[in-house]
Structures are given as C-alpha cells and as structure tokens.
Amino acid sequence: MQEQANLNRRNFIRISALTGGGLVLGFNYFLTSCSTSQDGGQVIELNAFVKIDTKGRVTIMSPNPEVGQGVKTSLPMLVAEELDVDWKEIKIEQAGLDTVNYKRQVAGGSGSVRESWESFRKVGATARQMLISAAAAAWGVPAAECATENGHVVYKGKKKTYGELVEQAAKLPVPENVAVKPATAFRIIGQRTRNVDNHAIVTGQYKYGIDTKREGMLYATIIRPPAFGMTLESLDDAEAKRSPGVQQVLRFDNKIAVLGRSTWEVMQAAKKVKPQWKEDGTLESTADYTEKLHGILAKKPEDKPRRQDGNIGQAFAKAAKVIELAFDAPFLAHNTMEPMNFFAHVTADGAELYGPIQTPERARGRIAELLKLPEEKISVMMTRMGGGFGRRLMTDFVEEAAMVSRLAGNVPVNVIWSREDDMTGGFYRPMCSYRYKAALNGNNELVAWHHHSAGVSGGGASPDSFPAGAVPNFQVDAHTYKSPVTTAPWRGPTHNYIAFSEQSFLDEIARQAGKDPVALRLELLEQARANPVGKVNYEPDRFAAVIKKAAEIGGWGKSKGENIFQGFAAHFSFASYVAQVAEVEKQADGKLKLKKIYCVVDCGTVVNPSGAETQVEGSIIDGIGHAMYAELTLTNGRPDQSNFHNYRMIRMREAPAVEIHFIQSSVAPTGLGEPCLPPAGAALANAVFAASGVRLLDQPFIKSGLFA
Incomplete structure (x- = not known):
C-alpha cells in the first residue's frame, strides 16, 4: 500500500476552541487530523499528535513500541x-495503541523510521505553516516573508512565540501540500541526540512492564510443560495452596497459574505443585532433528523452488568445477534482559492491557478473540521493553495475563516469567541445515548457485539474497520439518544465519576460483548491474560502495603483522547495505582472538548518529556473541539450557573493538536495528579461515577449539 504523501483538507477534523487553549495536530502514516484542546491548554486526548499549549509548551507523542532501538527519540x-x-524544550510521551490514527505500531523488521520518514515530517511542517499564517495575519504581512526559529515566528525584527499564536492558528484553514525542509536546512535530524529516557533509566527511575503495580493486583507465575510434546493430565495443588501469600491455583490451556501477593511467594509455591504430564507424540532431541534435516537435504528437492533462474541442472552438468558446502544452525533463545511479563485487568465488558509488546494490535486482536470482547473495549498501553529481539512479536504472554485475569474473577494480574521459564518455555530461532552447491566455468566465473535448506518449525531460505540476480543459473529450495518446538523471528530473521552461510560459501568460491574475496563480490555486483538475472532487490552501486569503503578503512589486502588475519563479509537486508572486516590475532599458543570489526553502513539518512552508532555496535556484538557461544539443545523434547550458567553469552572482555562508518546519503532512511548483525559472524568465520585454514560450518564457533 502506497503512503499518501500529500495532506488535504478532507483529512483534517477541526474542532473550534471552546475557551481557548492549544493546538493539537494529530498525525498518523496515512491521515492527518487537527483539533484544538477544550480546557485552556490541557489536552485530554491520547492520540498520535503534536500538542502545543498557550504557553508554548510542546509535547510530541511517540506511537511506536520502544524496544531499545531508539524510536522514542528518533x-x-x-x-x-x-x-x-x-x-x-520538548516533552516526549509514549502513545498507546490507536489503530484509527496510526498505520504501523510495530517494533520489527527495522521499519519504524523508514515507514514514517515522510508522514511525521509532514505533520511538523503543517503545524509550522499554520503558526506562520497566524503570525502573518496578526502583523498584516505576507506569510511567505515570515520564518520560524526555536518555537517563534519572526518577521523583520518582530517575534511571536508559538504559544501566543496557537489559538489563532487553530482557527485557520489547514494548508495542503506543505513542503518539508531540504536536508541542507536540517538542525535536529543528523545531530547527536541522547535518548530521551536515558536519565530515568540510569538512575533507576524508569518503570518497565515488570514494575507494574495496581490496587488489588495479584502476581502470577505460570507452570508450563517441561518438554515440547507433553500435555497436562492432572495436578495436586494442595500444598501449593497452603503456601504463604498464595490465593489461587488455576488450570488452563495445558498450563497452571499460581496467583498471590508477590513474585517470590508465587514462584516458591509453584515448586510445590505436583503436575502429571503425558507424552503427546514423540519427544525429539537435537540429534533427531539433525538427522531429519540432513535426510531432507539428501533427497532431490520435490517442492516448487522458492526461486529459479535459468537451469542449474544443465549448468552443473557442463561445469568445469563444482563446489559444495553444508552448514548447520542451532536453536537460539531470545534471552531478553527483562523476562516476559504483562499486566491485564479483564472486566465483564472490557480489558486493560499494559506492558512490553512489539505487536500491540496483534495482541489486542488475539485477546478479543479469546475473551469474545469487541476490540474497541480493549485498551493496550506499551511500556518500554527491556529487550525484544523478536520474542515480543509473539503474544503468548499477553494471552496468559488476560486469561488468568478472567479466570481469577476479573482481578488485575501481572504475569511474570522467571529466567528459566523464558529460556525453556519460550520461542526459539528455528534450527536449520543448509546445503550449497556452485558451478564455475572454464574462466572461473560463477555460473550456477543452488541453496537447499530445511528447518525445524520454520524455514531459513532467503530467495532474493545476494548473489541472486548476479548468477545466470540460480535456485533456492526450502523445506520445513514440523515439530512441537515453538519458534519465532529472532533478530534479523532468516538473515541472521543466511549471511554467515552465504558469505562463507562465497569466500570458498573465491578461494577455489583463485580470486580475492572482495574482488569476487564486486565482480558479481557488476554483473547484477550490467546484466541482471531475474529479480534484483538491491542496488548494485550502493552495495559496491559499502564493500569498497569497508575494504579501504579496514586496510584489506595490507599487512597488519604476521599474526593478524582478516575476513570479509557484506550483506543486504531490511533495505540497508552493510560490509564488515573482522580482524583476528593468533596468540602465542596458536589460539585465535577477535580484536576488531570495521563496519560500513548505508542506511540512507541517519536521523540520530548517536542512536545509530549504538544500534550498529550492539547488533555486531550480539551477532558475534551468538555465532561464537550460543546454542540451545533439546533432549527428549526438554531444553538442556535453563539459565546463563549453561547458555553461553558473550562477556564484556570478549567484545571486540568496533569502528563504524556511515555512507553519507540524502535518501530516505532504511533499516538499522537488524542489518548489521547478520554479516558479523560471517566476517569472523572468514577471518578464522585466513588464520587457520579451517572453514567453520557450524555454530557456535567455540566448539571448534580454535579460540583463546
């Protein structure tokens, strides 16, 4: 659906001021509405709007979920x-779910800024023009000769504050087709701006969903099946009910809820519940899944390919050289710093939902379905999240809170998961296996590429990922093995592992073709530019620019000392281009240590360089940490890892130095929260090969024994 770029009068609802007050410019991604406050400057609506009161105070609502990506600032x-x-001088407030005024209240897919770049700026420009018109009318001068600066309209030495003008501005016709500023006039966009919640966060004043407290509220913990593939048969809750602070024990949806006065009391009481679980089907282990996936890939693909350019069969038959590699990706837990939690108060005719959720509209729809309530009777307010990484795209924890509140007698409830609950009963990145096959002709040119993948409870194929469009014979096949294990998008969905396998395979192709890895990528991008094959969803010139810049700043091809080795990777995802050079050092004992990552990003216009750098650095370290250390395994359907003592995360001393460069650009912003994670593991793996001659094919890398 195309965004409506122009505003017209029919898109505005104007309500005259009853007693004076302030201008409220409501906005969303398609429509813009305007109204005035009705109580002397105190705006009572919670909507997507700019609020200006008669004293010139400006409040801007932030409609998107804040998951740490900085959208409440940007x-x-x-x-x-x-x-x-x-x-x-601006005040920022978080808006609640409002599908009338907003198009996209979602934190996912790195889409918040790129989806709102034009519409949000139009809102500000429209408000500014109305204030100028009010001042021009008061002075009897042409509006075109007036200007604005820091909350004032100025004209040849005259000056009025926005507060002085707001009542008259609210009575004027809303202008149509207001122009936004050129990039050369930006004063705020492009400037380093600290996160608006920083002070409250570092001083411990900020309240997350897990901190929610209400009058009469009960805390609840949920007992879930200990293994994927089990169902609840019966339970003995007598001892738990006698525990201090416990008020109710409820059974619902193959789960058990323990409610009481505090998290400690209900979590201790939950240990005294004696459930009887029944196996429902086969309880499979990681080894079983590996065998199943490899078995699928050993067979000739039967399904319709996800992508098919040319004829790979003919190309492989005529090839001068055929190259093959296979990769395996483990399940990964999301492990947000703030475990899953949500507050719900369900009443006879409605529900209040409050907490950390990446998909508030989806959550409301699901609760309406479960409780048979009209959606308009359900309010959803978002709290800042202590991490999401895709886990909070799911709504299971919201559903639990609402169901428990209803079953407990419509009491307010805050459901809080423990870390163990989160790691053993949540959603994971799908476990996947990949087979790659490539063909070179007599001139060592890449003429065929076949990617065949299979995943547990989810797929891992990326049919349009580079080098798609640059190879004349290109095919992608993907299969899913159904399992009771619940999976969900994990930061940089699909790309988080595909970049590692594809970029490692490209390096192997370069080695066997006798070409420099950077030169091969540039050669393929030139083919995609000059002679594209099928769909090309990236811009070859922009992609090539980040590759060249990364090679330049990383000193690619230049000696850094006999014990320093480099690896290269580049990837396009979420409409952004990223290239990285990893630098490893061989220690005296022959072990390897990652020292530095050089990263170049083309994400269009950078709105907030401070926040952008934080996102890039965090995603690189996240990518390195999970590629190096993280893995979740199952034994008979039961997760083997339950907390950070046996689920390895990267530590501060293991984080590399990161040098970040952004390509200067005037095009609209693209994704940033996710695109820098996928190539990080690939760059490291390719550096390891340069240092050791060992091609890393499985994650986590720490199992290779190559690292210090």
Whole structure:
C-alpha cells in the first residue's frame, strides 16, 4: 500500500476552541487530523499528535513500541525538525495503541523510521505553516516573508512565540501540500541526540512492564510443560495452596497459574505443585532433528523452488568445477534482559492491557478473540521493553495475563516469567541445515548457485539474497520439518544465519576460483548491474560502495603483522547495505582472538548518529556473541539450557573493538536495528579461515577449539 504523501483538507477534523487553549495536530502514516484542546491548554486526548499549549509548551507523542532501538527519540526528532522548535524544550510521551490514527505500531523488521520518514515530517511542517499564517495575519504581512526559529515566528525584527499564536492558528484553514525542509536546512535530524529516557533509566527511575503495580493486583507465575510434546493430565495443588501469600491455583490451556501477593511467594509455591504430564507424540532431541534435516537435504528437492533462474541442472552438468558446502544452525533463545511479563485487568465488558509488546494490535486482536470482547473495549498501553529481539512479536504472554485475569474473577494480574521459564518455555530461532552447491566455468566465473535448506518449525531460505540476480543459473529450495518446538523471528530473521552461510560459501568460491574475496563480490555486483538475472532487490552501486569503503578503512589486502588475519563479509537486508572486516590475532599458543570489526553502513539518512552508532555496535556484538557461544539443545523434547550458567553469552572482555562508518546519503532512511548483525559472524568465520585454514560450518564457533 502506497503512503499518501500529500495532506488535504478532507483529512483534517477541526474542532473550534471552546475557551481557548492549544493546538493539537494529530498525525498518523496515512491521515492527518487537527483539533484544538477544550480546557485552556490541557489536552485530554491520547492520540498520535503534536500538542502545543498557550504557553508554548510542546509535547510530541511517540506511537511506536520502544524496544531499545531508539524510536522514542528518533521519531519525535522528525516532527520537531519540521516544527522548528528547541529540542531541549520538548516533552516526549509514549502513545498507546490507536489503530484509527496510526498505520504501523510495530517494533520489527527495522521499519519504524523508514515507514514514517515522510508522514511525521509532514505533520511538523503543517503545524509550522499554520503558526506562520497566524503570525502573518496578526502583523498584516505576507506569510511567505515570515520564518520560524526555536518555537517563534519572526518577521523583520518582530517575534511571536508559538504559544501566543496557537489559538489563532487553530482557527485557520489547514494548508495542503506543505513542503518539508531540504536536508541542507536540517538542525535536529543528523545531530547527536541522547535518548530521551536515558536519565530515568540510569538512575533507576524508569518503570518497565515488570514494575507494574495496581490496587488489588495479584502476581502470577505460570507452570508450563517441561518438554515440547507433553500435555497436562492432572495436578495436586494442595500444598501449593497452603503456601504463604498464595490465593489461587488455576488450570488452563495445558498450563497452571499460581496467583498471590508477590513474585517470590508465587514462584516458591509453584515448586510445590505436583503436575502429571503425558507424552503427546514423540519427544525429539537435537540429534533427531539433525538427522531429519540432513535426510531432507539428501533427497532431490520435490517442492516448487522458492526461486529459479535459468537451469542449474544443465549448468552443473557442463561445469568445469563444482563446489559444495553444508552448514548447520542451532536453536537460539531470545534471552531478553527483562523476562516476559504483562499486566491485564479483564472486566465483564472490557480489558486493560499494559506492558512490553512489539505487536500491540496483534495482541489486542488475539485477546478479543479469546475473551469474545469487541476490540474497541480493549485498551493496550506499551511500556518500554527491556529487550525484544523478536520474542515480543509473539503474544503468548499477553494471552496468559488476560486469561488468568478472567479466570481469577476479573482481578488485575501481572504475569511474570522467571529466567528459566523464558529460556525453556519460550520461542526459539528455528534450527536449520543448509546445503550449497556452485558451478564455475572454464574462466572461473560463477555460473550456477543452488541453496537447499530445511528447518525445524520454520524455514531459513532467503530467495532474493545476494548473489541472486548476479548468477545466470540460480535456485533456492526450502523445506520445513514440523515439530512441537515453538519458534519465532529472532533478530534479523532468516538473515541472521543466511549471511554467515552465504558469505562463507562465497569466500570458498573465491578461494577455489583463485580470486580475492572482495574482488569476487564486486565482480558479481557488476554483473547484477550490467546484466541482471531475474529479480534484483538491491542496488548494485550502493552495495559496491559499502564493500569498497569497508575494504579501504579496514586496510584489506595490507599487512597488519604476521599474526593478524582478516575476513570479509557484506550483506543486504531490511533495505540497508552493510560490509564488515573482522580482524583476528593468533596468540602465542596458536589460539585465535577477535580484536576488531570495521563496519560500513548505508542506511540512507541517519536521523540520530548517536542512536545509530549504538544500534550498529550492539547488533555486531550480539551477532558475534551468538555465532561464537550460543546454542540451545533439546533432549527428549526438554531444553538442556535453563539459565546463563549453561547458555553461553558473550562477556564484556570478549567484545571486540568496533569502528563504524556511515555512507553519507540524502535518501530516505532504511533499516538499522537488524542489518548489521547478520554479516558479523560471517566476517569472523572468514577471518578464522585466513588464520587457520579451517572453514567453520557450524555454530557456535567455540566448539571448534580454535579460540583463546
């Protein structure tokens, strides 16, 4: 669906001020509405809007879920830029779910800024123009000769604050087709801006969903099946009910809820519940899944290919050289710093939902379905999340809170998961296996590529990923093995592992073709530019630019000392281009240590360089940490890892230095929260090969025994 770029009068609802007050410019991604406050500057609506009261105070609502990606800062920056106000004087508030006024209240797919770039700026520009018109009318001068600066309209030495103008501005016709600023006029966009919640977070004042408390609220913990593939047959809760603070024990949806006065009391009481679980089907282990996936890949693909350019069969038959590699990806837990939690208060005719959720609209729809309530009777308010990484795209924990509140007698409930609950009963990145096959002709040119994948409870194929479009014979096949294990998108879905396997395979192709890895990538991009094959969903010139820049800043091809080795990787995802050089050092004992990552990003216009750098650095370290250390395995359907003592995460001393460069650009922003994670593991793996001659094919890398 195309975004409506122009605003017209029919998109505005204007309500005259009853007693004076402030201008409220509501906004969303398609429509823009305007109204005035009705109580002397105190705005009572919670909507997607700019609020300006008669004293000139400006409040900007942030509609998207804040999951640590910085949108509560960056999205209001877009409005403030066009409104021409002093950023330090603005108040930012989190908006609740409002599907009337918003198009996309989702934290996922790195889409928040790129989806709102035009519409949010239009809102600020429209408000600014109305304020200018009000001042021009008061002074009797042409509006075109007036300007704005830091919350004032100015004209040849005259000056009025927005607060002085807001009542008259609210009565004026809403202008159509207001122009936004050129990039050369930006004063806020592109400037380093600290996160608006920083002070509250570091001083411990900020309240997350897990901190929610209400009058009469009960805490609840949920007992879930200990293994995937088990169902609840019966339970003995007598001892648990006698525990201090416990008020109810409920059975629902193959789960048991223990409710009481505090998290400690209900979690201790939960240990005294004696459930009887029944095996429902085969309880499979990681070794079983590996065998199943490898068996699928050993067979000739039968399904319709996800992508098919040319004829790989003919190309392989005529090839001068055929290259093959196989890779395996483990299950990964999301492991957010703040475990799953949610508050719900269900009443006879409605529900209040409050907590950390990446998909509030989906959550509301699911609760409406479960409780048979009209969606308009369900309110959803979002708290800042202590991590999401895709886990909070799911709504299971919201459903638990609502169901427990209803079953407990419509009491307010805060369901809180323990770390063990989160790791053993949550959703995981799918476990996948990949087979790659490539053909070179007599000139050592890549003429065929086949990617065949199979995943447990999810797929791992990326049919349009580079080098798609650059190879004349290209095919992608994907299969899913159904399992009771629950899976969900994990940061940089699909790309988080595909980049490692594809970029490692490209390096192997370069080695066997006798070509430099960077030169091979540039050669393929030139083919995609000059002679594209099928769909090309990336811009070859932009892709080549980040590759060249990364090679330049990383000193690719230049000696860094006899014990320093480099690896290269580049990947396109979420509309952004990323290239990275990893540098490893061989220690005296022959072990390897990652020292540094050089990263170049083309994500279009960078709205907030401070926040952007934080996202890039965090995603690289996240990518390195999971490629190096993380793995979740199953034995008879039961997760083997339950907490950080046996689920390995990267430690501070293991994090490499990161040097970040952004390609200067005036095009609209693209994704950033996810694109820098996928190539990190690949760059490291290719550096390891340069240092040791060992091609890493499985994660986590630590199992190779190559690292210090």
